[in-house]
Amino acid sequence: MSERGEAALRFNILGPLEAWSGTTRLRLGGAIQERVLTTLLLEPGRVVPVGRLVQAAWDDDPPATAPHQIRKAVADLRRRLPRGDQVIVTDGPGYRAVPAEGELDLTEFAGHLRDAGRAASAGSPREAVEELSRALALWRGPVMADTGSAVIQAAGTTLDERRLAAAEQLFELRLGLGEAAGLIGDLRDLIAQKPLRETLRGHLMLALYRTGRQAEALEEYQKVRELLLEELGVDPGPRLGELHAAILREAPELAAPGLRLPSAPAAPGAPAPGRAEPPCTLPYDLSDFTGRKQELDALVDCIKGGGEQGGRHSRIVAIDGMGGSGKTTLAVRAAHQVAADFPDGQLHLDLRGFTPGESPVSPATALDALLRAVGTPGDRIPDDLQGRTALWRSTLAQRRLLLLVDNALDVGQVLPLLPASHGCLVLVTSRARLVDLDGAEWFSIGPMSHEDSMLLIEEVLGAARVVAEPAATAELVRLCGRLPLALRIVAARLRNRPRWTVEYLVDRLRDETRRLEELSAGERSVAASLRLSYQIMDEEHRVAFRILGLRPGADIDVYAAAALLGTGRRDAELVLERLLDVHLLQQPAIGLYRFHDLVHNFAQSQCGPDSAQDDIEAVLRLLDYYLTTTETACELLFSGRRRRSTGIPAYRGDQPVFTDAADADGWFGREHANLVAAISLAHRRGLDRHTVCLTRNVVFRLNARGQFKEFRDVGRIAVEAARRLGDVALLGVSLSNLGVACWKLGHFDEGLVVATEARDVAVRLRDQHTEAHGESTIGLLLTVLGRHPEALVHLERAITLERELDIPRAEAETLTNLSTLYAQWGRCEEAATAARQALELHRGFDYRDNHVMALTDLAFAHIGLGQYEDAHQRLEQARALCDSSSPPGDVALALALSAWVAECMGRPAPAAGFARRALELARVSGSPTRQAKVENLIGEFCRRRGEYEKALSLHAHAHELATAISYRAEQARALNGMADAAETLGDTALALEYRAAAAELFDAMGCPVPLVEDRLRA
Incomplete structure (x- = not known):
């Protein structure tokens, strides 16, 4: 009872929500x-x-x-x-x-953890054990179990991570106190819930070893190693590997009760022996960083857990302020000061939330960059946001890493990037406070103090010049609004102009302020400062600055800059370096330049009616450069590709030299974002011919790299531009390409419409090349829709045209489509013949991607004919042609079939590896057609191995994918597989239902269950 005689109130949220008044549970609604x-x-x-x-x-x-x-x-x-x-x-x-x-279990939990930390720090491990035990005893299950929303579940996940960290600390302390046998059962229970936690597994290995069960300890290592390889494709971390090696050699130090497990480094900031160098992508920390001492001290103190935080380590620290106030500079300085506390790496990511003319970085793209930065191979990164988020958080589990997330637009950009591990720190900068970023410690910064501003000028300019003109320097600070960006610009001008006095620059600044009185508050004061820097440049550099602001995309290299400026590469580099010196450009990497977002905004504001003609000519030069260079790159990358006249004169300025296809592909990769942005720029400015022709070049690589959504998006832009241009020939080409993108994405209805229109346009124009391409695409789309007789007519027509035109590259591609049709139809001899004809054509030119598919199609036919050794040889050849630049969906299909053949030939070890890799690649391929086919194949593979639950899951997902896009052949295969799996698992009624639905689909397509299917189930 309370002092007022009221029953004690109690809330429990560490499990299902409970509210109690004394012994009475309250109904909450x-x-x-x-x-x-x-x-x-x-x-x-x-x-x-x-x-x-x-x-x-x-x-x-x-x-x-x-x-x-x-x-x-x-x-x-x-x-x-x-x-x-x-x-x-x-x-x-x-x-x-x-x-x-005493009314909330969460508060008690946090209190016990604090007391445990103090006890451990004071050298009282038994007291720490008692506090941790009390903390963990408060848990009754997941927060709100399955009844909470995504917001609550996310918070629950974070709390559960704290619970696991407390449990790991408790086991470590008890091991340090000499306990072992009594821990094994509890450790096994917790590992059953969290099988990938390497620290828990290490505690169990040590406990088993200390109780004389060395073999079991080594077996635990093998279990977690196999699990990590299966789930994530990685080996255990070096610390667990060290413990395993110590157990193998029966290291005497393992028997010591006070052992410190390899889960903690011997010295803060020192990487474990043999460990890869931790990544660090933090920007350069300014050597002349000045001022902001109060803000910096508070920021570092918060990160390290001092001050009013009461020892609590802040996982999220966020800085907000107006543009130009120095948020990023302050965050970078703080990050470098605390970097040693995060020995597993320090990463920087610009989310471009307020970058003019550019879209904010999506969470999925951001996670892709972060996962690659910590060493995750690109082919292991999931395609969907949820998968990338899960992989990111599991990758950072038990790591101590610093992440600086810069220029955030909203909380939606940031939330998926937050690690679950409390050993990590996230620094966030944004122009606006992200009020929904729960759990963050916020720092708002405005203009610098007058004293700090004076110090900054003195640091950059030198004390002598400040002492010589103190009043003028103080006036300079006032007129710059005490904003760091503006102060650095004017100080750099004075330093680079030793004959100028401070008073002279102040007079110029007064002139600018009078002209820009409307820009006296907020970001407008930043614009005034930038305008000052602009006005004090000579005319040549003012023009160059404005024109460079026209560039699309984020970065610009010397060749693109030369095209914009109408100069040679070396002259352009001199201009870029000059603008870099005065901080109007940044340099993210050697050879690349970038505008700060505010500076870019200012540069764009300088374009007006007087410069309109110069600006359009600059944009045309840039588009000419991109068009000519992509033509050259495509010729190297896509042998046999037909070269079409664009009606646009070739660019004659400096261009990068490609010595081989790898050079061309590397350039395409670096310029990818700029090329897509250039297409949008051309379209916005009404430059329709450039839009269409540049798109044609870019989509060749987008298709080859499996970037089908971008392929579709720019394809639609090209079609719109071609219609507006009124060029029927270019319209036919654009429609034909868009039809391919629709096929890859499973948009079959749209694909049929645009491919048919492309074919019809080509027929009217007597453009037999485009007509053949359209017929081939129509045939392929009808194949996946299960309309086999119609598909055959179109594919045969395409092949006839391609032979008449003598275009073997296109003929080979259509022959592989024909082979796919025949195999799906159950006509395996004809499928083999078509595939062999395609392979014969490949002797005369290099078209690797289609070569891989022709070999894979022939292997399909061999399997249907029972010729497994022949199929094995074809698949070996296909895999040998593949590398990291191959379309992931095509590689996945070859690997999936390889898994089947290896299993049928009694080679289970490589079969399992092929199957796992095939699923990984299919899921990142961006093509639901490929993913459905691969998952059906691996589902059949799992049935053969007796893994019926996994097979049922794969077939069910393949059926879901195929149904969504009306891929009737794979729908039927999936239903057949689901029927077999369900029947083996004892659900005869469901199996009959699935089999009847499959039979109905096969009948509608006019074919029996394919012979390939029969062979695979044999």
Whole structure:
């Protein structure tokens, strides 16, 4: 009972939500009330905005009356809870939960963890063990189990990570106290829940070893190694490997009760022996960083857990402020100062949230870059955001890594990037405070103090010149608005102009302020400072600065700059380096230059009616450069490709020299974003012929690299531009290419429409090349729709045209399409004949990607004919042709079939590896048609190995993919596979249902169950 005679109030959220008044459990109402209360209790004492509560209650699909319903839910909770108006208080834009001491299990949990940390630091391990045991005893299960929203589940995941970290610390302390046998059962239970936690596995190995069970300890290492290879394709970390090696040699130090496990490094910041150098992509820390001492000290203190934080380590620290206030510079300085505390790496990522003319970086793209930075191979990175998020968080588990996320637009960009590990730090910068970034410690910065501004000028300019003109320097600081960007620009001007006095520059600045009085507040003061830098440049550099601001994409190299400026490469480099010296450009890498977003915005503002003609000529030169260079690159990369007249004169300026196809592919990769942006720029400016012709070149590589969504997007732009241009020939080519993108993405209906129009346009123009391509695409689309007789007519027509025109590259591609049709139709002899004809043509030219598919198609036919040795040889040849630049979907198909052949020939070890790799590549291929086919093949492979549950899951997902895109052949294969798996698992009724549906589809396609299918099930 309380002092007032009231029953004690108690909230439990470490498990299913409970609210108690004494011994009486309180009824809280419905799911909305429970989610609102849980969200508030997850952040006791902090204001939770109504918008955040709406998201917690309904995820991303709230009703129109959601804010009103939240307020009703809060009012209802206050009525149901004793002292409800004191427990839930209104505060500004939201509500706060204010539970008293002892009323919330989460607060107790955190308190026990703090006490455990103090005890451990004070050398009292037994006391720390008691505190950790009390903390873990509070847990009753997952937060809200399966009834919470995505917001609550995310918070629950973070809390569960704290629970696991506490459990790991508890086991480590108990091992250090000499315990072993009594830990084994609890460790096994926890590992069953979290089988990939290497630290837990290391504790179990040590406990087993100390109880005389060395063989079992070594077996645990093998278990986790196999699991990591199966799930993530990686080996155990070096620390667990060291423990394994120590157990193998029966190292005497393992028997010591006070052993410090290899899970902790011997010295802070020192990498374990043999460990790869941790990644560091932090920008250069300014050697003349000046001022901001108070902000920097507070920031570092917060990161390290000092001050008012009471020893708590902040996982998220965010800095907001206006553009030009020095957010990034401050964050970079802080990151370098604390880098030693994060020995597993320090990463920087620009999200481009406020970059003019560019789209913000999507979370999926950001995660791709981060995963690659920590060493994840590109082919192991999932295609979907959820998969990348999960892999990112599992990769960082138990690591201590610093991530600087710069220039964020909104919380949606940042949330998927947050690690689950409390050993990591995330620094975020944004122009606006991201109020929904829960758990962040915020620092808002404005202009520098007058004293710091004077120090910055002195540091850059030199004390002598400041002492000589103190009043003028103070006036210079005032006129620059005490913004770091503006101060550095004017100081650099003075340093590079030793004959100028400070007063002279102040006079110039006064002139600018008078002309730009409307830019006296906010970012407008930054614009005034930039305008000053612009005006004091000579005319040549002012023009160059403005013209360079026209470039699309993020970065620019010397060749693209030369095209814009109408100069040679070396002259362009001199201009770029000059602008770099005065900080109007940045240099992210040698040979590349980039505008800061504010500077780029200012450069664009200088374009007006007077410069319109010069600007359009500059853009035309850049597009001419990209068009000519992509033509050259395509000739090297795509042998046998037909060269079409563009009607645009070739660019005669400096261009990169490609010595071989690898050079051309590397250039395409570096310029990828700029090329796509150039297509958009051309389209916006109404340069339709450039839009269409540049798109034709770019989509060749997009197709080869499996970037089908971008292929479709730019393909649609090209079609629109061709229609606007009124060039029917270019329209036919653009439609034909768009039809291919639609096939790759499974947009068969749209694909048929555009491919048919492309064919019809070509017939009218008597353009037999485009007609043949259109007929081949139509045939392929009809094949996947199961309309085999119609497909055959179109494919045979395409082959006839291609032979008449003597275009073997196109003929080989159509022959592989024909082979696919015959195999799907069950006509394996004819499938083999078509594939052999394609391979014979490949003797005369290099078209690797189609060569791989022709070999794979022939292997399919061999399997259908029972010729496994022949299939094995063809697949060996196909795999030998593949490398990292091959389309992942095509490689996945070859590997999936290789798995089958290896299994049938009694080679299970390579078969399993082929199957795993095939699934990984299929899921990142971007092509649902390839993924459905590969998952069906691996499903059949798993059935042969007796893995019926896994087979059923793969076939079911393949059926889902195939159904969504009307891929009837793979729908039928999936249903057949599901029937076989279900029957083996004892569900005869479901198996009959699946088999009947499959038979109906095969009948509708006019073919029996394919012979290939019969062979695979044999």
